[in-house]
Amino acid sequence: MPRIPITEPIFPDPALSESAIKDRLSLHALRLKAHKTGLIIPDDFAAEEKLEHLQLHIALSRDVRQRIARRAACIVARADRLSPLHRLKREERERFEVLRNGVDLVALPSEHRADEIAAALHAEFPWMGPANEAILHAMRRSVQSGEAGLRLPPMLLDGPPGIGKSRWARRLAGLIGVPEMISEATNENASFGLVGSQRGWGNAVPGRLVNLILTRLIANPVVIIEEVEKAGEARTTQGRVFSLTDALLPLFEPLSARRWSCPYYEVAFDMGWIIWVLTCNDWRRLPEPLLSRCPSIRLESPSRDHLETFARxxxxxxxxxxASIDAVCTAISWAAVQGHPPDLRAVIRMLDRAEGLERRPPLQ
Known part of the structure; x- marks a missing residue:
């Protein structure tokens, strides 16, 4: 699994640490003094060996050592002020250290693995054929491109409630082998919750998106936005409007996503690898800019045969x-005959009930 940098160059160069700078300045001062005294330094010595050799034969005065310490501290302070991390609190800077060596990027080894994932999804969700076909072609294109990891375009699953759109997305994440995150668009502050709010606000917090990267250290997790058409707007006391769909637009655009600026940390992240799956019940309620970047995939409700296949x-x-599985399938068939076919959520509740009864300890 390859590792890639997820942020812009924000970590200080180890060569600019205070101790490293003091060593270089000390070596330079010792060389000048050695030149005046005629001391010869072997050419095959490494830098550390030269420093040790000079320190054995020459001593720097207290005044020179203090000047070197002040100069090194000054250089480090100036370099620190130029770093984006300078604006962060100490505990936040320490948290960012996990990103120093990059994050993991999950890739599919071959087109055959893409076929296996699509086949597994179709076996479990046969009524979601258009989504299964779309993800198959997207995965195969990603493998054929030769990129370092799996990169998929954002997907919008449009269909009736209770047909398993979010469950399909979670299953996709499990088959690929990446973490998942679910965000409810119906939350009042869905935009701030996902991408974070600007530093300086009274309730400023980092978004769940950046927290996911910092916690799981995976560049291409699956992020699921449920019922995106129901996302509301948040207004500040100054009248500024923030909506979830507007916050998603730069994250769906390939060029801007690769240098997406976190409003809280004020650091650029490469969010171009994130796998987005949006769900909705009516795509017509979504703004055109979002639909142009994320065309909808129309899905239908599962049939009785589909539900029975899923239950088994x-x-x-x-x-x-x-016996338990047959009982659930019988209940599905009976409800359909009565003109009230259950949705996928109802079938899952039946399975949960059957599992609870089977796992219940026997009464004495």
């Missing part, structure tokens, strides 16, 4: 007995 597949995964 999920029941076997949970290691339920054949």
């Amino acid at each position: 597949h999920e029941g076997a995964r949970r290691d339920l007995s054949d």
